[in-house]
Amino acid sequence: MTRLLPFPLLSAALFGMWVLLTGFSPGHVLLAGLVALTIPRVMLLLKVEKPRVRIGxxxxxxxxxxxxxxxxxxxxxxxxxxxxxxxxxxxxxxxxxxxxxxxxxxxxxxxxxxxxxxxxxxxxxxxxxxxxxxxxxxxxxxxxxxxxxxxxxxxxxxxx
Amino acid sequence: MIQAPDLPLWAAIIVGLFVVLGAVITLVGAIGLIRMETFYERVHPPTLGMTLGTGFVLLASITCFSVMQSRPVLHEVLIAVFVTITTPITLMLLARAALYRDRSEGVQDVPGDFGDEGDD
Amino acid sequence: MTALVLALAITAAQILLGIAMACAAYRAFRGPRAQDRILGLDALYLAGMLLLLTYGIQTGRTIFFEAALIIAVLGFAGTVALAKFLMRGEVIE
Structure with a gap:
């Protein structure tokens, strides 16, 4: 899970933004998934400290x-x-x-x-x-x- | 130029009310920008338009487009998220720049530095 | 009847936002210092963005939303660059 999605929140935000901006169609949902999977990897280069959040x-x-x-x-x-x-x-x-x-x-x-x-x-x-x-x-x-x-x-x- | 979307009564009331309310709040903030005397007091009024002013206009826009297209249209949320994240950054940077300039010019009624710069 | 009242409300909101933009522009012109001008410019961006959103509501076209989003993004970048310039004397160090 962490290797596939290093920053789950960022991925979710990117996915949501892509879908909201382009409208809800199957092709764009697929593209949004692709973007959400690949773009957060760029952040790995920055070596940011991961936030630990307790959801509640x-x-x-x-x-x-x-x-x-x-x-x-x-x-x-x-x-x-x-x-x-x-x-x-x-x-x-x-x-x-x-x-x-x-x-x-x-x-x-x-x-x-x-x-x-x-x-x-x-x-x-x-x-x-x-x-x-x-x-x-x-x-x-x-x-x-x-x-x-x-x-x-x-x-x-x-x-x- | 007077023109309006075709909305049912309840939606028209919500949209009209929210648009006017948001505009009034933004205007109050802009008036504050003129009436306040010092720079540090002037930083505060624009936050009115940035929080509730934007919020009401965006709510009106969401209601209007959702009713017209008879499905939830939420892309205005993007602007709301963006404005809430970015405006604190601009205001903080601006206040810090002003403080820096005042300190380097030796203006009296600003607080001194904490010693070493240790902020982020 | 409903449409007329709504149209009047939207037009009133647009006039109010126009006055707000004028107030912000006054601050940007008058100063007295550079930080006041930047603050006025930032408020001007914001009021302009809201004005575009009301045009979007009035005409029912989503193109205004995209313009508003671009103003929000560029306004932020511009203000940050100007504030940084005030602090250090240059934008990119």
């Missing part, structure tokens, strides 16, 4: 949290833009992080940046600190607690 409820919960947070912060940022509350203050926060898995950090970076109002700026692997810019910085501790309790635990569950 944590993933569903993470997706739910992300969706909910995106909708909530869309409304919050929209209100800030339109009403412009005078007392608002934005700033950087330094957040200590225990995650070490590179893929988990990537997912966390995408989540933090995709949520309006927060932006991942920099990560220091040695001191395990990340730098985040927050648009509506009311309580620094609350932000740190939110990210640590909600996302970091789930990501540790999924990766590693």
């Amino acid at each position: 409820w944590s993933m569903v919960r993470l997706a739910g949290f992300v969706l909910g947070d995106i909708i909530r912060s869309n409304v919050a940022v929209g209100r800030i833009i339109l009403c412009k509350p005078p007392a608002r203050r934005s700033g950087f926060i330094r957040l200590p992080i225990a995650l070490e898995n590179r893929y988990a950090l990537v997912v966390l970076a995408v989540i933090i940046t995709a949520t309006p109002g927060t932006l991942w700026v920099q990560h220091d692997a040695r001191r395990k600190i990340i730098l985040i810019h927050v648009l509506d910085l009311v309580d620094e501790e609350a932000w740190i607690a939110l990210i640590k309790n909600r996302y970091e635990k789930l990501l540790m569950d999924i990766f590693e």
